Amino acid sequence: MNKKLEHKAESCWKIYSSPDHKSEMNGLADRYLDFLTKCKTERETVEYVRKAVEDAGFSDNLDSSACYKVFRDKTIFIARKGKRPLAEGFRLVGAHADAPRLDLKQHPLYEEVGIGMAKTHYYGGIRKYQWLARPLSLHGVVVTKEGKKISIVIGEKDSDPVLTIGDLLPHLAYKQADKKLSDAFEAEKLNIIMGHSLSESEDDSGDDVDPSVKTKILEILNEKYGIVEEDLFSSEMYIVPAGPARYVGLDKSIIGAYGQDDRVCVFLALQAMLSEPEPEYTQIVLFYDKEEIGSEGSTGAKSLFFEYTLQDLIDAWEPDVKLSHVLMKGKALSTDVHAAVDPDYQDVHEKLNSAYFGYGPCFCKFTGHRGKVGANDAHPEYVGWLRGILAEAGVPWQMAELGKVDLGGGGTVAKFLAVYGMDIIDFGTPVIGMHSPFELTSKVDVYATYQAFRAFLRN
Known part of the structure; x- marks a missing residue:
């Protein structure tokens, strides 16, 4: 031919x-x-x-x-x-x-077993297990009731902390390993670890309040961005992978991001x-x-x-x-x-x-x-x-x-x-x-x- x-x-x-x-x-x-x-x-x-x-x-x-x-x-x-x-x-x-990404829910913040967490709802077609046990960052915009728009980025600078989603250790994951992939990783367990230390705040009257990890997270957000929990109702808060795009391969022939x-x-x-x-x-x-x-x-x-x-x-x-x-x-x-x-x-x-x-x-x-x-x-x-x-x-x-x-x-x-x-x-x-x-x-x-x-x- x-x-x-x-x-x-x-x-x-x-x-x-x-x-x-x-x-x-x-x-x-x-x-x-x-x-x-x-x-x-x-x-x-x-x-x-x-x-x-x-x-x-x-x-x-x-x-x-x-x-x-x-x-x-x-x-x-x-x-x-x-x-x-x-x-x-x-x-x-x-x-x-x-x-594709993870969005924070309307009521995201809560505290469980001494750890501050945030609830998410995934956006687009993801494979849930790929988002576990990896550095994550928070990107978004908050609009206050006065109409002020505030941009938020946490987890991209070298000096920033990152966020993450915990994964189950293999020693306790025998039942999970026997499940179908779609059942083993649940969307409601794609919860973000936000912090662990306790607040040391007072209420408006000057009285001490019960220390709380959730309150500590809100204090940090308020100090850095001037927002309160209610402001999260008028926000778009995205969880995305942290860190820069990189060349992949010894010859730098592939781009990974x-x-x-x-x-x-x-x-x-x-x-x-x-x-x-x-x-x-x-x-x-x-x-x-x-x-x-x-x-x-x-x-x-x-x-x-x-x-x-x-x-x-x-x-x-x-x-x-x-x-x-x-x-x-x-x-x-x-x-x-x-x-x-x-x-x-x-x-x-x-x-x-x-x-x-x-x-x-x-x-x-x-x-x-x-x-x-x-x-x-x-x-x-x-x-x-x-x-x-x-x-x-x-x-x-x-x-x-x-x-x-x-x-x-x-x-x-x-x-x-x-x-x-x-x-x-x-x-x-x-x-x-x-x-x-x-x-x-x-x-x-x-x-x-x-x-x-x-x-x-x-x-």
């Missing part, structure tokens, strides 16, 4: 082997590690993005040719005029800024847009919240924030153009990560249609589960067009689906944008350990994804 007729993926390490590529790749990876270390919540991520686009000259006035709009500090719309009018369509890269699903695509889409200041078509970059729980709420992809903001942009740039006309001319990438084959768990993948570390960003033509239920299924005309622009740019890529048919499946924001009639497909960086507290990406895949986003946004 003529080998030229066959498709054979090539390692990105071969394609990007020149000193210039390696230098650019390493610089991008260093900046990406810094971003992951600083951005562990959607609010922190959106604020990082807002500052970056402002530093690049973008305005929060939609009349500007380079503009942005932030909504509720959790989602952001960024646009730049192209050489062609908006009426001819746009190039949109969408990603989500939220990640919390929240790479989907902040890798957030970071790379931002960097790609800032690197392509003179596009042919209008560029739009859109970062959502709430993808991990079904894209619900006013800041998720099911909301009308994108539609309303695009209408405002049309009114500012080309007021005689219909919203529906612009939407149906659009081309979009739903940039979310894809499961790479884990060397220890190869059996859950159908290898011919799986993503591999080091072979570039991955197209997922359809998502959903089992019989493609709940899927966006990209049209072949659009897939062919994307192949063409990536080939012209010399960017490697791969095509896969998520696991074996009866075992795998998942969802993204693609189907919520597809309803507008635009062309859209899922496309993102392969990840090992997705939804774990320490996800892994290949440094060369991160670089290849960045180059792919650049090619798309400048086309």
Whole structure:
């Protein structure tokens, strides 16, 4: 058979082997590690993005040719005029800024056997046992009844204490070991160890009160942030892994960090847009919240924030153009990560249609589960067009689906944008350990994804 007729993926390490590529790749990876270390919540991520686009000259006035709009500090719309009018369509890269985590409950604080604890409710799809016996940090925002907004971060500085969830010692875990995994680790036991020492406070009359570990925790929060227990009712308090993003492997070829699903695509889409200041078509970059729980709420992809903001942009740039006309001319990438084959768990993948570390960003033509239920299924005309622009740019890529048919499946924001009639497909960086507290990406895949986003946004 003529080998030229066959498709054979090539390692990105071969394609990007020149000193210039390696230098650019390493610089991008260093900046990406810094971003992951600083951005562990959607609010922190959106604020990082807002500052970056402002530093690049973008305005929060939609009349500007380079503009942005932030909504509720959790989602952001960024646009730049192209050489062609908006009426001819746009190039949109969408990603989500939220990640699986533990949220403090409304009444979190309590004391048990001399230890101060906090109750949690997990957010998104986690494997509960992965959150036990590891350093954790507290990130969040508290709003007082006077309307004062207070940001809280504990556990990230070297001088900070960290938090944790205790685990059962193996000597007493025989019954637990015999249970199914789903039964052995209970959500109501994902309780945070907050402290252990007793308060030494007085009440308002000056009388001594019974010492309490819970009171001691409240005293510390009050001294550091000026808040009281009631303020926790109007707060968003997240428990996330503590510590910086790190290189993994003796060759520093892998990036390990919390929240790479989907902040890798957030970071790379931002960097790609800032690197392509003179596009042919209008560029739009859109970062959502709430993808991990079904894209619900006013800041998720099911909301009308994108539609309303695009209408405002049309009114500012080309007021005689219909919203529906612009939407149906659009081309979009739903940039979310894809499961790479884990060397220890190869059996859950159908290898011919799986993503591999080091072979570039991955197209997922359809998502959903089992019989493609709940899927966006990209049209072949659009897939062919994307192949063409990536080939012209010399960017490697791969095509896969998520696991074996009866075992795998998942969802993204693609189907919520597809309803507008635009062309859209899922496309993102392969990840090992997705939804774990320490996800892994290949440094060369991160670089290849960045180059792919650049090619798309400048086309």
